[in-house]
Amino acid sequence: MKVYKFGGASVKDAAGIRNLSNIVSKSEDNLVIVVSAFGKTTNSLQNVLKLWLAGEEAYKIFLDEIYKYHLSVSAELFTDLKTADKIDIYFDRLRVYLQSKRKGLYDFEYDQIVSYGEIWSTIIVAEYLKTVFSDVEWIDIRENLITDGRFRDANVLWNESSGRLLQKIDFKKNRIYVTQGFIAGTVAGQTTTLGREGSDYSAAILANILDAECVMVWKDVPGIMNSDPKWLDDAQKLDEISYREAVEMTFSGAKVIHPKTIKPLHNKNIALYVRSFLNPAEQGTVIKSDATLKKILPVYIKKEDQILISILPKDFSFVIGDNLSRIFHSFMVHGIKVNLVEASAISLDVCVDDERPKVDALIADLKTEFSVVYNENVEMLSVRHYTSESIARITSGREILLEQRTRSTVRFVVRQI
Ligand code: ASP
Ligand code: MG
Numbered sequence: 027m028k029v030y031k032f033g034g035a036s037v038k039d040a041a042g043i044r045n046l047s048n049i050v051s052k053s054e055d056n057l058v059i060v061v062s063a064f065g066k067t068t069n070s071l072q073n074v075l076k077l078w079l080a081g082e083e084a085y086k087i088f089l090d091e092i093y094k095y096h097l098s099v100s101a102e103l104f105t106d107l108k109t110a111d112k113i114d115i116y117f118d119r120l121r122v123y124l125q126s127k128r129k130g131l132y133d134f135e136y137d138q139i140v141s142y143g144e145i146w147s148t149i150i151v152a153e154y155l156k157t158v159f160s161d162v163e164w165i166d167i168r169e170n171l172i173t174d175g176r177f178r179d180a181n182v183l184w185n186e187s188s189g190r191l192l193q194k195i196d197f198k199k200n201r202i203y204v205t206q207g208f209i210a211g212t213v214a215g216q217t218t219t220l221g222r223e224g225s226d227y228s229a230a231i232l233a234n235i236l237d238a239e240c241v242m243v244w245k246d247v248p249g250i251m252n253s254d255p256k257w258l259d260d261a262q263k264l265d266e267i268s269y270r271e272a273v274e275m276t277f278s279g280a281k282v283i284h285p286k287t288i289k290p291l292h293n294k295n296i297a298l299y300v301r302s303f304l305n306p307a308e309q310g311t312v313i314k315s316d317a318t319l320k321k322i323l324p325v326y327i328k329k330e331d332q333i334l335i336s337i338l339p340k341d342f343s344f345v346i347g348d349n350l351s352r353i354f355h356s357f358m359v360h361g362i363k364v365n366l367v368e369a370s371a372i373s374l375d376v377c378v379d380d381e382r383p384k385v386d387a388l389i390a391d392l393k394t395e396f397s398v399v400y401n402e403n404v405e406m407l408s409v410r411h412y413t414s415e416s417i418a419r420i421t422s423g424r425e426i427l428l429e430q431r432t433r434s435t436v437r438f439v440v441r442q443i
Contacts, residue, residue, distance in 0.1 A: 027056035027197060029241045031207060031229035036244055036303045037147055038065035040102035046151065047158050049244060049306050056197040058232050060207045061151050062225040063143025064099065067092060068208075071140040078124055079135065085124065093117050096146050100153075109153040116145050133177035134216075137209075141168075141217045144206035144225075152204035163200040168211030170194050171231065173218045179361065180210055180218035188235045195236060205232075226284040230298070234290035241296060243283060244303040249311030250275075250282050253326035258419075264325075265309070266317035271325075271410070272298075274435065278408035279329030279365070288313070324416035329365060329406040333380040334427055334439050335389065338373045338397040345374045353392065360388040365406055366437055368430055375428055377406050377439050401427060404441050412436045 030050070036042050050057065063071075070092050077085035096117075100109045120142050129135060145166075152164035170190045173180035195203055207225020210218045220227050226243055233241045247255075248263050250272075255261040267275075269292040276285040282300060291298050292315070301310035339349055346369060353374060357364055362384055366377040378385065380402060392398045404427060409416050417436060424440035431437075 027058065027236060027238055028053070029058045029060060029229045029233040029236070029238045031060040031225055031241065031243045032062065032151075032303070033207075033225060033243070033245060034062040034065050034067065035246045037061060037151060040099050042303075043099070043103060043151055043154050045303060046244075047155055049303065050155065050202065051158065052306070055239070056201050058195065058203045058205065058236065058238075059151070059155075060205060060225055060229040060232065061144065061148050062207050064096065064147045064150075067095070067143040067147070068140060068222070071143050072136075074124075075136060075139045078139070079129060079132070089117075089121070089124075092143075096150065100150050103150065103154050104157075109150060112149050112153070113146055116142060116149070131177075137177045137180075137217050137219045141206075141209040141219055144209050148204050148206050155202060155204060159202055161199075161201040163203050165194060165203055165205040167205045167228070168209060168215075168217050170205075171210040171228065172213055173210045173220075175212050175214075175216065175218065177218055179221050180212075182210070182220075182231055183213070184235075186213065187231070191232065191235050221284070221286070223281075223284050224286070226287040227290075230287040230290040230296075233296050234294050237294065238296055240299060241291065242299045242301055244301055244306070245282070246302070246304060247282070247300075248302045248305065248308060249300050250280075250313075252323045254281070254328065257328055258326055262323060264311050264323070265320065266312045266314065268317045269313060269315060271317070272313045274410060275325060275327060277365075278327040278410070278435070278437070279406060280325075280327045322411045324412055325410040326416070326420060327408045327410075328420075329379075329408075331380045332365065332377050332404045332406050332439065333385060334401045334404050335376050335378065335385075335392075336373055336399050337376065337392055338399075340395070340397055342372055344371055345369055346371075349396075350374070352395070356388060356391050360384055360391065362388055366428075366430065366439065368428055375439075377404070377428070401439075401441065404439050406437060406439050408435055408437045410435050 032046055074085045074088050096113055155162045172183045172186040207228040208219055229241050250264050251261040253261045269288050273288045297312055297314040299310055299312050362378050364376055368375045389398055407420050425443045426438050426440050428439040
């Protein structure tokens, strides 16, 4: 069996869903199809959440827009109202939830509310595929992919999930299963999410558990490029890369796939294909164990909206040692991922995503024991397989606040000047 994953851009309208169906029709394999929310629905739902939490009734206007969007896609695809009725049930459920007015913690409410995007999208996709193929089943992944209760960044409970999924997905009953990316559930039945853009990770988890032959991620780019074409205009497609290369790239901030995607695939040696849903006959990029870089190109990665935090012990003691474990414990407690660390005798520089208010809470916490200074609005630039020209190219016109080199990668924390 294979796992196909379609992101929001591929299912933003009725034409996208017809295109998805065409891509599926080219395959005779058993398939699990993982789908994200339509277009920018996750962002729109985040907005609804924000207004609702602030007690602003205007959330209803925005929710209604999302509702009309889904109805119009469904009206274009179906002649009867069966699918619209199904969608209605879940919109009503969310409306009732929002009216109940018992507001819990942000991360918890986020998952209960924002997760609906994937429910609506997959209902419409599955209903459409049922009009084309005879053996399609929709699965509510919240009952089958089980996580702990760390809302917005849930950890998969592998044994529990694998027991349920292997029972639920039976290719003797159906050839095509359609389910949601990004979302999951706890044993107690509460909805969780795996982090923004987490549908790739969902696809990888399912592939691992179901022993897939491969995962195909269908995107609006030709494959994985050696830089973001919106940043550097001579971006080139990489035909194949190793798991290691892919992990390093996503860790440095390459947005092409979610960073957590690689590990479950590597562990079972499952190849990941990144292909264009606009040109499905083209080859794309494959990530696999025995990949060879045919020609070594520098790979450029930019991570924006960073904050560089410098932590110094107040008493001039060395930062390494006890201090180090205390400092990183704080990062963990506040749920902040470290993108780069550089230590000297009495100072530790750490670059992280500028996620407020989490970062403010971390800084306040660190300040109880250390001196803390920080630079906001900085970028982290990385070049893998760097050359002197490639470095000059990306650092010119920027003030370098920090530089770190290994044999294969150079990283800069920079500010525009
Ligand atoms: N819909 C979610 C998001 O936009 C998950 C995903 O697209 O992977 O973050
Ligand atoms: Mg998305």
